[in-house]
Amino acid sequence: MEADMNELTNEKLQLDKIVDQVRNDQCGGIDVFIGTVRNATEEREVRYLDFEAYESMALSEMNKISEQAKEKFEINNMAIHHRLGRLEIGEEAVIIAASAPHRDAAFLACRFAIDTLKKTVPIWKKEVFVDGEVWVSVHP
Amino acid sequence: MEADMNELTNEKLQLDKIVDQVRNDQCGGIDVFIGTVRNATEEREVRYLDFEAYESMALSEMNKISEQAKEKFEINNMAIHHRLGRLEIGEEAVIIAASAPHRDAAFLACRFAIDTLKKTVPIWKKEVFVDGEVWVSVHP
């Protein structure tokens, strides 16, 4: 198995770089999911977000996701990059790319990866509003 | 309805530019599909591809796809760019991007768009091998 292409970073995510990582001559399709920071949650205006991770475990869980995706779907490669720290509206929090000989597998793998990431990867998002802040999903 | 973001071009497709077109502050997710040129079809080595279109109708059919996608799914924007002319192995033939408040719609819209494009848009692909060439899908 090739090295994992997953990364946590405080820098702006680079779409081209991530797509180039998964590209290869056998692949006919690449699906990419980009999670961006929205300007509002339930009509409340968001000023910015702050992401924090348990980095060693987060990376280990991200690697599990790409390994599972390779077992479940006929993909060539998968890369998952997640940004940490302060993010402004419109910036990318996560980019996931999956390359495959046939497009179905690329779509399914990418979808699986973002759905699983949101459930299992220890990363936390704080939404900062004009009048307060909240750790997302924490309370019922 | 906003202007269509669809394009046919002989130039290399620019991923960043296409994603920036669909981006906006209300969107929480962008799905992108990239169709690339594979190096082989049924084990036969491909040298390069040549794409040709009935351009006016192709653009009209691409615009129909993004309009239908906006009706069917809760997306903000969709852009479909298709390249024409000679493409080398690994280059992008098509890039489709869809932005949405929630990721499900982005995935479904992108998938709908590439599936429909392959059925309805008058674009033709010739595969050039070392020992011959063939218009794809033409014969049983």
Add this chain to the structure above:
Amino acid sequence: MDIRILLFGVTKEIVGDNTLELKFTGNTAGELRSHLVRQFQKLKGLNSLLIAVNNEYAEDDTIINEKDEIALIPPVSGG
């Protein structure tokens, strides 16, 4: 009527040119397709063969007029 048909991909190769001008004695897209298949036997072997009239896929009973932009659409393979 005199019509001019745009050709692409494999149909361009079968006919040997990128347009075809002909005197058409029928009225509909379906009749035009039958006419072309009789004239160019190799068109019969294609997976599909559609007629477009003014940038829209035509039905068999779509009426063709002299000024329409007509195209022959072999199986598409974009993406």
Add this chain to the structure above:
Amino acid sequence: MDIRILLFGVTKEIVGDNTLELKFTGNTAGELRSHLVRQFQKLKGLNSLLIAVNNEYAEDDTIINEKDEIALIPPVSGG
């Protein structure tokens, strides 16, 4: 045994620090969680609260050893 617990997100705010050192008299991850919820009542209000041992999610019966890297995982919200 003396253990040290890594804290993140809302649990860091509830406890007031990014690590917590304590004398733990139990054996399992489940017992540790109960201990922490008794000590910090506000942890009870969270949608979920998991324990990670050496970078893996622990079950309630996972045994904790003194040298393990232990973390408290409130509801995650990445992506």
